[in-house]
Amino acid sequence: MRRAHFDVVIAGASLAGCTAATLFARQGLSVVLLEAHRDPNHYKRACTHFIQPTAWPTISRLGLGAAIRQAGGQPNRLSIWTRWGWLDFPGPAGHTGHGEIGVNIRRAQLDPLVRAQAAREPRVTVLMGQRVSQVVVRAGRAVGVRAGDPGRETEYFGRLIVGADGHRSRVADAVGPAVTSPHGRFVYFAPFTGVGLPDDASRMWMLEPDIAYAFPNGEVTILSVMPTLDQLPDFRKDLRGNYFARLGRLPDGPDLSRAEQVGELSGVLNYACAARPPAAPGLALVGDAAMTSDYLWGTGCSFAFRSAAWLVDATAPELIRGADPQVGLRRYATQHRRALAGHHRLMSDYATGRAFNPVERALYAGAVRDPLLARHVAAFGERRIGVRQFLAPGMLARSVLANRPRPTAAA
Numbered sequence: 386m387r388r389a390h391f392d393v394v395i396a397g398a399s400l401a402g403c404t405a406a407t408l409f410a411r412q413g414l415s416v417v418l419l420e421a422h423r424d425p426n427h428y429k430r431a432c433t434h435f436i437q438p439t440a441w442p443t444i445s446r447l448g449l450g451a452a453i454r455q456a457g458g459q460p461n462r463l464s465i466w467t468r469w470g471w472l473d474f475p476g477p478a479g480h481t482g483h484g485e486i487g488v489n490i491r492r493a494q495l496d497p498l499v500r501a502q503a504a505r506e507p508r509v510t511v512l513m514g515q516r517v518s519q520v521v522v523r524a525g526r527a528v529g530v531r532a533g534d535p536g537r538e539t540e541y542f543g544r545l546i547v548g549a550d551g552h553r554s555r556v557a558d559a560v561g562p563a564v565t566s567p568h569g570r571f572v573y574f575a576p577f578t579g580v581g582l583p584d585d586a587s588r589m590w591m592l593e594p595d596i597a598y599a600f601p602n603g604e605v606t607i608l609s610v611m612p613t614l615d616q617l618p619d620f621r622k623d624l625r626g627n628y629f630a631r632l633g634r635l636p637d638g639p640d641l642s643r644a645e646q647v648g649e650l651s652g653v654l655n656y657a658c659a660a661r662p663p664a665a666p667g668l669a670l671v672g673d674a675a676m677t678s679d680y681l682w683g684t685g686c687s688f689a690f691r692s693a694a695w696l697v698d699a700t701a702p703e704l705i706r707g708a709d710p711q712v713g714l715r716r717y718a719t720q721h722r723r724a725l726a727g728h729h730r731l732m733s734d735y736a737t738g739r740a741f742n743p744v745e746r747a748l749y750a751g752a753v754r755d756p757l758l759a760r761h762v763a764a765f766g767e768r769r770i771g772v773r774q775f776l777a778p779g780m781l782a783r784s785v786l787a788n789r790p791r792p793t794a795a796a
């Protein structure tokens with residue numbers, strides 16, 4: 386069997402893998418990026434293209450901000466329909482007050498951009514058509530991976546092995562089983578041109594328990610419906626009819642009178658939430674490989690960008706010194722857990738298909754009426770603050786005040 390040696394071996398050349406490869410290479414480390422697909426323009430189909438503003442610092446660090454805008458990336462200001470009214474996330478279009486911009490950009494554009502950026506780095510070797518089949522472990526430590534067509538495989542050795550191979554990660558098998566929770570909703574979505582949306586803003590309908598959303602990205606608008614799983618058998622009896630009927634019933638829904646469907650109606654029926662330890666001896670997981678959260682909240686891409694950058698910052702100093710990156714890996718795992726584990730637990734709980742609980746009801750209803758609470762809910766939705774801060778007693782008290790009955794004019 387052929388053998389090759391690099392400082393860092395990365396499985397999966399999508400958002401997380403390409404980000405890690407580019408940033409490791411810029412620190413002077415040699416990287417091999419192994420991608421199962423053969424087409425350099427391959428992109429993830431099951432995605433609705435809403436990229437949170439918290440991804441922006443990493444996108445800027447990669448040097449991709451201008452290219453994303455040129456490729457049609459559209460600022461993604463969000464409004465959420467609730468039974469109490471519309472909740473408009475504050476700030477001028479796309480800006481959060483933190484100098485960061487969330488964008489809607491099609492993965493057909495984004496993935497090749499991120500991959501081409503990695504391939505431009507002289508220290509990155511991108512190998513398409515190299516499906517990783519197993520992690521090579523010696524003395525309890527990951528030291529390499531085996532990849533390539535059966536019978537013509539190569540072993541790639543590195544001082545750090547990175548699993549960026551998505552929610553069905555093969556590399557993650559080396560760290561043990563994921564903690565999974567089933568998804569209680571399914572989604573059908575399709576791209577359209579000519580959809581009428583006020584301000585061209587992204588819109589989400591929290592219909593409790595069903596959900597729908599419209600994400601425009603300059604070129605097309607993705608329209609999605611997300612009913613609870615118990616409705617799937619009836620829904621499938623007339624897929625297109627039910628999909629359009631649900632879009633047509635949305636309160637303040639999109640104007641579809643000039644809409645033209647420009648791509649297939651796709652469904653995702655079973656996409657369990659899953660979390661794994663993000664690090665093990667000699668090995669790290671980034672993006673969906675580490676944590677696959679409910680796609681409803683549009684957080685997966687930003688988690689992929691952010692976790693890859695955290696990994697590089699935590700482990701590169703040891704790798705550059707020629708040391709074992711164990712301290713850095715522990716630091717990465719801690720940062721990952723602190724920043725994302727609480728969000729993941731809450732998202733997984735909501736993914737069961739339940740309606741809002743009393744606390745969420747109070748906060749969302751309050752946010753419709755109180756701009757400060759709206760900013761608070763926005764900061765949480767963008768995963769800028771954690772669960773504890775979201776549920777801070779001061780904010781809950783403020784939501785009780787915002788929701789108290791107002792005296793009527795007659796009284």
Ligand SMILES: Cc1cc2nc3c(=O)[nH]c(=O)nc-3n(C[C@H](O)[C@H](O)[C@H](O)COP(=O)(O)OP(=O)(O)OC[C@H]3O[C@@H](n4cnc5c(N)ncnc54)[C@H](O)[C@@H]3O)c2cc1C
Nearest residue numbers: 397399400401421433434435517550551672673683685686
């Ligand atoms: C219906 C749906 C809608 C979504 N909408 C949004 C949204 O609007 N906003 C958002 O932020 N997130 C969304 N997500 C989540 C988002 O798609 C993922 O979180 C994101 O793509 C994760 O990026 P990644 O780089 O970790 O993994 P991926 O993008 O999944 O990439 C994994 C890469 O690894 C490769 N690979 C897999 N196995 C191997 C192997 N054995 N060897 C080598 N290579 C391998 C794959 O070919 C792929 O290139 C959505 C998800 C779904 C299902």
